[in-house]
Amino acid sequence: MLAFLVGEALRDLRRAGRVAASAILLITLALGALGGFWLLSTNLGRAVGEWRERVKLVVYLRREPSSADAAALVERVRGLPGVASVRFVGKAEALGTLREVLGKDAAVADQLLQNPLPASLEVVPTAGGATPAGAQALIAGLAAMPETEEVGGGVEWIERFARGQRLVTLFGLGLGGVLGVAAILTVTTATTLVLHARRDEMEIMRLVGAPEHIVRLPLLLQGMTQGLLGALLAVWILFSVHLLLAPRLEPLVAESLGLARLTFLTPLNLATLVVIGTLLGGLGGLLARGRATP
Amino acid sequence: MLAFLVGEALRDLRRAGRVAASAILLITLALGALGGFWLLSTNLGRAVGEWRERVKLVVYLRREPSSADAAALVERVRGLPGVASVRFVGKAEALGTLREVLGKDAAVADQLLQNPLPASLEVVPTAGGATPAGAQALIAGLAAMPETEEVGGGVEWIERFARGQRLVTLFGLGLGGVLGVAAILTVTTATTLVLHARRDEMEIMRLVGAPEHIVRLPLLLQGMTQGLLGALLAVWILFSVHLLLAPRLEPLVAESLGLARLTFLTPLNLATLVVIGTLLGGLGGLLARGRATP
Amino acid sequence: MTPAAIIEPPAMMELHRVWKVYSVGPVKVPALSDVSFQVTKGEFVTLHGPSGAGKTTLLRLLYREEIPSEGEIQVLGLDLARARRGEVAALRRSIGVVFQDARLLPGRTVYENVAFVLRVLGTPRREITARVFEALRAVGLSARAQAYPAQLSQGEAQRAALARAIARKPLLLIADEPTGNLDEGMAAEVLDVIRDVWAGGTTVLVATHQKALARTLRRRTLTLQNGRLLKDEG
Amino acid sequence: MTPAAIIEPPAMMELHRVWKVYSVGPVKVPALSDVSFQVTKGEFVTLHGPSGAGKTTLLRLLYREEIPSEGEIQVLGLDLARARRGEVAALRRSIGVVFQDARLLPGRTVYENVAFVLRVLGTPRREITARVFEALRAVGLSARAQAYPAQLSQGEAQRAALARAIARKPLLLIADEPTGNLDEGMAAEVLDVIRDVWAGGTTVLVATHQKALARTLRRRTLTLQNGRLLKDEG
């Protein structure tokens, strides 16, 4: 009986021809878009992770502590909630950094009689400490220390970071919405196509007493096959596009997002895509029904 | 006869029901994507335009010229090919700028005995002068002047600019490819749907001697109506999305791209979208044919 | 395969005050008005009436392609008003129907059309070919086994539908104008086939508008006119 | 509307050594073998033959639903092998065809089906309603004008197809088994309608498998068997 059902599904697929090809391509398109968004969001997520490491607060100190005092201070700050790591920057190091930053204008630094730059602590917050609210608390804590002259440097980074996350979320929601519409349309269209091709046949099958599973299952199998083929095609296209474009995009991405490499989807992601495709196709097949028995 | 044809088209559309709705939505999707890309590319184009204004070359001068000499020099440089505008920056202005840039570290500038910064010319290149090759030639020309100590400052901007344009182009090509596939699929699917709904009817019409234009024109009109509805829907969706998202995206966009406002499509763009939709729908209707007369 | 109730039916079919009224826009079309009759197992019944009398409508009610507007119908012991989907399918597998418009599966050849119902019944594969060709030979179509329905003449299509109906050796054979598209010689042959099936124990119900045919059969004849059962004689 | 050549044809139709061979997979089915005959304007011709003889195939060739495998066909002075698409459409508008399977437009009511061909012919709107009802009355269907084809009995569908064919007052009427689904009384009425159309100057070609009908008509009869023209008598 299974052989009969599979045979029925395959003959339907063959006969549907252009209609089936169309349904497969629609599923490919929807899954390709889904996979593309996933790829994007994975890499944006990685970029966001790297941005977070760049977020730092600078605590300018009233006077340069001795190296023992500095070590103790670092230890104390590290104990504060929301702090991931702390680094002490002495006056000399600060001037060296300034000189690097000035580059062409480094002559300015050479003309100095004494080093006017303060010593400081570079504080990298944890994920919790890098939210706008967490940062507020952390900054208050750091400012309250007696050694602190002023806290600064990293707040705009934190806001930029939060905005970046919002951007990614918005982007995801927008694309998700469009994809939702595309997927529903895919299923509806595939269903309609299959229905038109099969309505007469299904009605006659029912009239000669074919049990419901023999009327419906081939359609389900056919739909699942279409979905599977569409998903595999989508995976293949995503892979090819990634292979082709990644090397070209990487320099640009390195500059704008600070990512050295664009990673591809994991095998688990790909398997999920294939499963979604198969289910979508199957749903289309399942929804298709001939004229119901009265 | 026209009333008859239009009546036929409308009754077909009504009867096609879900199939017609599906075709309309597919066209909406394709045009919505097209319009969305257009919107993106318009705004990216504006961003690129603003970036270009930030591209500048700095010509450091051997010594500070008198103001008359400075004016003559500016005049001369303005005459070079690839130069859009030139501004003279005196030693005092340069130090003021440095002080602003240093911000927190401005104390450094206050400690100076004399102003170590050179006078300079800020040269904004034309579009031609801002290409990597054009910039090469312009820099050579500027470096060859007897007053020039060194040329610098803008080259990495020019490369970044060129990369930005490549990114936009690549993005456009990618999206264009996907849209091409979507549009072709839309037309094919709409055609197939219409065909399935009408094949019998068209064959019988031909058999009773209906002239070809009576068989085909209603289908064409129906397709065009579908395309028109799809396009109007797409325009409406784009407008709503822009209205909803633009205020939220603007802060992020201002930061990342340097654009204060996200503009909407021009009426001409919108009219083009509607025309494309109508033509797409019409093409679908035109391609649909019943069993040809042998 | 068939539910227990179907094995020993009290009557092959039983209609009690059946009405069927179609709505065409605002107009009501009474296709059947107050029809009651009974058929017992093994009978050969002819349903006679002019065009539009309601013959096809009556037959459709029996295998539940339509449901009556009013009244009760039992076929093979199954109350059609209360039957579940699986029971209706099982009932249909026990009934062979020759539709007036043949209704062959358009995407399958004549052979596949006949084989399909046998496969649906779970007939072992090795038996199928033999039984399909036996049925096709009986209606004189073995030469056209590989043709698709669109490639058949009207008379051939109707004979293919008959082959499909008899290949499964049904308990009840319903034939709607089985000879409408056949010449006299062919019609006689087809009636012989139907008589053979009946002789094998199948109850038969044949609808026809041909007075001559009804007379030839010399069987119990139900006469319909304008949806009313005029006579029940024979 | 009709090309000049159609107005005074040398003959209504002329077939010269026409063959039609269908391929069903590897098998060749010769539906028509070497058929030649002529029909002049105003004749009433009956085409008789058993099921599968090739009657429908022959009629299909005349309005160019099919093209012959070999041989030449002229209808209303038009050489069908060389006709362009517009000419074929014009020819079909001059021919009324009653298809064996009715072939009504499924999405339109009976009224709309008949009105459609009149509109296609460019009939003024105010005339259409009257002519449609005249034709429906002639075939006894005026009460079913608002029904869709799926809501008709087989006999009613065939009469609707006849109404569609005669409403346009064709030069040539081709009827494929117009009484196949009708009882004797209705069949006689329908034949009267066809005779009236013929009396109005239309050439008529009726295909039937009913010997009795062919005899009743007492007209020139072409007899087909296995695709060969056996007799041309009357």
Ligand SMILES: Nc1ncnc2c1ncn2[C@@H]1O[C@H](COP(=O)(O)OP(=O)(O)OP(=O)(O)O)[C@@H](O)[C@H]1O
């Ligand atoms: N689905 C339907 N909707 C509306 N009316 C219908 C429908 N089916 C049948 N009718 C009407 O019911 C009446 C009986 O139709 P039915 O098909 O039963 O006649 P019949 O006796 O089989 O005729 P024939 O010999 O021409 O096939 C007819 O007048 C027909 O128009």
Ligand SMILES: Nc1ncnc2c1ncn2[C@@H]1O[C@H](COP(=O)(O)OP(=O)(O)OP(=O)(O)O)[C@@H](O)[C@H]1O
């Ligand atoms: N499209 C086709 N492809 C293959 N064979 C065909 C096709 N159409 C008809 N035939 C075959 O040609 C032969 C003649 O068919 P045709 O329909 O002309 O017969 P007919 O005389 O009209 O029969 P009936 O009285 O049953 O309608 C038949 O054997 C039929 O199977």
Ligand SMILES: [Mg+2]
């Ligand atoms: Mg009937």
Ligand SMILES: [Mg+2]
């Ligand atoms: Mg025929």
